[in-house]
Amino acid sequence: MSDRDVYDAVIVGGGHNGLVAAAYLARAGRSVLLLERLGATGGAAVSGRPFPGVDARLSRYSYLVSLLPKKVVRDLDLDFRVRTRTVSSYTPTERGGRPAGLLVGGGEARTRRAFTRLTGDSGEYEAWREFHAMTGRLAARVFPTLTEPLPTRAELRTRIDDATAWRTLFEEPIGTAIEQRFSDDLVRGVVLTDALIGTFADAGDPSLKQNRCFLYHVIGGGTGDWNVPVGGMGALTDALADSARNAGATLRTGCEATRIATDGRRAEVTYRQGDEGERTAAARHVLVNASPQALAGLLGDEPPAPAEGAQLKVNMLLKRLPRLRDTAVDPAEAFAGTFHIAEGYGELATAYAQAASGTPPTAPPSEIYCHSLTDPTILAPDLAERGYQTLTLFGLHTPARLFAEDNDAVRAELLESTLAQLDAHLAEPIADCLALDAEGRPCVEAKTPLDLERDLRLPGGHIFHGDLAFPYAQEGAGRWGAETRHANVFLCGAGAVRGGGVSGVPGHNAAMAALGE
Known part of the structure; x- marks a missing residue:
């Protein structure tokens, strides 16, 4: 040598x-x-500036932090901070022919009221609280092991010391627990989404790959919180x-x-x-x-x-946040957390079945978050003063196979139908709120799994x-x-x-x- x-x-x-x-x-x-x-x-x-002539530094691909251990930040003396989001999530829907939604965050009393407003009683909230208390206990026990030598399966089970949690996450499809614990379709869907980020699977998939995805989404930091990186x-x-x-x-x-x-x-x-x-x-x-x-x-x-990735990644820059059809919620709160779109339990199942058969979902599920509401430093001061905001959209159930024949055409089709699902819950089209770049084009950037494979060498565009x-x-x-x-x-x-x-x-x-x- x-x-x-x-x-x-x-x-x-x-x-x-x-x-x-x-x-x-x-x-x-x-x-x-x-x-x-x-x-x-x-x-x-x-981070990057994807829109020519616009000084907005977006987290272009990955965008939130949960799994980074404080140990790594301390050990390496990193000058890096995160901020918590004031709202966990908002999910718009329609009930009784009228706009409605579920806002999670702002304290236990407020979240309880939101559940009651949506479902008519507090039973679903109690199920939600008990379920997340279980995942919280599990997170506190599992997260520290990630930077230790690998435990055996038996050692990890002993460390978790909760037979119900072990069965729910490690032995049965996560859909089983969701269907047993929750009755409202929207609530079921909100819980399930953590199992589907970057993972193309059904709630009942016997391989349990959706469970593995769910596990990593709820154990971060020992709390499951997803935080905003300051500065992008x-x-x-x-x-x-x-x-x-x-x-x-x-x-x-x-x-x-x-x-x-x-x-x-x-x-x-x-x-x-x-x-x-x-x-x-x-x-x-x-x-x-x-x-x-x-x-x-x-x-x-x-x-x-x-490997096969299954996401549509969209970056947007807005002149202003759009108004919501659900006037009971302030857009600044709705977009501060994770904004779920077409992610009811039944909607997710339908979208998965359509994509598995080789057809783009007719109602593509996705979720959005606004980095700049929590951390405006990613915007130039003049943009922040004028009320500009960033939006990051992550589309589910869009596997790489859908784009194989014509990546550009299917990307455009899915972007249009995905934004249409968002528009269904807005009082004005999202297109009316988009900022324009230096060449007068709307500030929208969409990436398919094939784009991510080309740009970043992610196999099949799989983010994991x-x-x-x-x-x-x-x-x-x-x-x-x-x-x-x-x-x-x-x-x-x-x-x-x-x-x-x-x-x-x-x-x-x-x-x-x-x-x-």
Whole structure:
């Protein structure tokens, strides 16, 4: 092997997990080289200005923080903060031919009144409160394990120490518990949505992939809260890059890894840097912040089963928030949390069945949130003063297969039908509220799974690199869930056990594995 460019560790991929790993290893005194294909680090956890001539710095792909442990922020001395949202969610609907909705947040008494207003009694609220008390207890016990060596299934069950919670999340389809505990279709749908973010599944899917998605959405921070990153998601990855550099790591952008060769003790990473041709870096350890498919390709191994993403990601900039048909709710509150659209339990089931048959949903379900209501710093001062707001929409049940024949046409079709579902609950069309860019075009950006695969190399556009795994040891997972069949090659991307989301957990765990912790 070449002895040029020799390091203790080479990290392939400069997304947030690769940066976490680089910072931990450099702080431990290891020499570290990080190689990033794109012109900047951050991966999907970046901020950008997608609309020409408009100074609004949006979290372009990932946008909320729940799973990032405070331990990582403390360990790496990150200059990074989050803010809590004043409202958890608002779900508009129609009852008795009149606009209505469910606002969750603002304290227990207010939420109880909202449930009673919607359903006519407080029974559904009591079921809601009991269910979320159960997931809260589970979160407090499971979340700390994410940065520890993998527990066995039995050890995790013992730690949870709640037979009902274990059965609900780990053994039976989540739809079973939802249907047993709740009677209102809208309430059922609001609960189910946490199981479907980036996951194409039915509530009763026997594979339980919807349960795994649900689990990661309710355990974040030990509370399940989803918070807004101050300054946008790019503020996190900028802080991580600073932490890694300050500790001595070398970060190189515009460098695409093409091959990894290893004998289990020493490895070589071959990469291209612009027009300079191929170069090689040797290292004791290689950590790959990319998908399992990309890792297999670099090693020349058989790739894992294909992944398929299932989301429509839309960024918007508004001149003002739209008025609601439900006049009992202030738009500034409705959009401050998660704004659910066409996400009743029956609507979600219909949309899934249509998409599974190869047809775009006629009433696409989605959810929206407004970053700038909680953190206006992402807007230039003049935009904030004029009342401009950002909206991020995440569409469900839009698998990559729907876009295979004509990505552009299906994207346009689904964007139109998705915004029509939103308009059904507004007192004015969302189009009337859109800001215009410097060229006079509406400030709307839509990304399909195929777009995300092209832009970010997400396999099949899957935001988790594949279906999530339960956070306990399984065959071949290793001590930290980052190990591969090569003793000195580790996976630190979202496809690692306990991966997915903006968490830094795979980066932390791969670094611990490399350090022999």
